[in-house]
Amino acid sequence: MRTRTIPLVRLITHFHHPTPSPSFSLRRTPPPSAAFSALSPHLSAVLLPHIAQTRVSAMSTTADDTRSDDDHIVDFSLSPNCSLKIQKGDITRWFVDGSSDAIVNAANERMLGGGGVDGAIHRAAGPKLREACYEVPEVSPGVRCPTGEARITPLPASHVIHTVGPIYDEDENPEALLESAYRNTLSVAKENNIQYVAFPAISCGVYGYPFDEAASIAISTVKEFANDFKEVHFVLFSDDINDAWLEKAKQIVRTEGLADST
Template sequence: MIIIETGDITHCPDDVIVNAANTSLLGGGGVDGAIHDAAGPKLLQYCQKMAETEGVRCPIGDARITPAFNLPSRHIIHTVGPRHGIDVDSHRLLASAYRNSLIVAKKQGIKNIAFPAISCGVYRYPHDEATEIALRTCAESDRQDLQIRFVLFSADVFEAWQNTARTLELGSCVVVKS
């Protein structure tokens, strides 16, 4: 099942929350900064110890898992979405960010996962395009034993995702909570 709702992802008690990270995994703005702030300094210390190649700890479209430290979730999956209009093949890369996050979750035996709107902040991905990619990718990967939630921070983002979700023909797998 896929659920779309408003809320603060840093308060989610899901097994894992997903961080819309940058390639360094060292924090940034938006949801990335909020997750790093809420998780506490041990998250940054943990990420600094992760293997890197030329400053990249997680390539665009890939995913890495860490403990959640001070967050109510057990883990954080960090994924890097593409910058709209800058990164080549951004649609494929955004789908990969969602798909690879779900693959990491499956390997860990995760039962529920909460996603933000990956790439929709400073990476400027249009919500209608991002929503369609996210929902279709997650619906294709949908497993009966995994609950997927999209936790959106603001009412306007929620409304955009809700509107796009209603136009897609994904059956009853999407539930919108206001």
């Protein structure tokens, strides 16, 4: 199996709204100059008519583990101020307010589009997202986002955070890499003042990660950030993945919640 190490220093893109040109900086290193192209009106025209149909955050966050016949979202309370929401759906149509929300793209290391969720997000966003991704500096030839790390680019749903999950049967220690992908994504979201974040099932497509194991890692890691976000969503593309996430959420959120309260 291939060995991929998790670097100790992460490259993070910082956005200072309303300035249209974000900059890249390397922690503990003088920041190199780089800028994203401004997103064109075409990008909003492509995404906003779709995401307006799915105002996910408008769903109630007060009910614990209740399913609405209309929205098919199951809510779990991670903390008094944070809800975990799980649903089957199309993540490219997810949207909250366009300023404090982010969707997570299960990308590849090149960050230029691919199959599955990655391809769907790039198709919905159009060429400007690819142009923005081109502006992310390569950390090695052909690699903009090493496995287990995260990068952020702008989009009408506030931002897209790109992360690369492990290939289950090829990468050494896929558990640590998958946890790192979730942890680094949540850290980037927190650093950029994101309050609402939506994840796909990272590595559960062509990368072959077993659904139950992936769900356990995802939900356990998200729970550690319960005080940092208002809502964390999992927008999942199939019934079997959705079922795996729901089952693990019932086990982890409730069991650990009871343990924490004693």
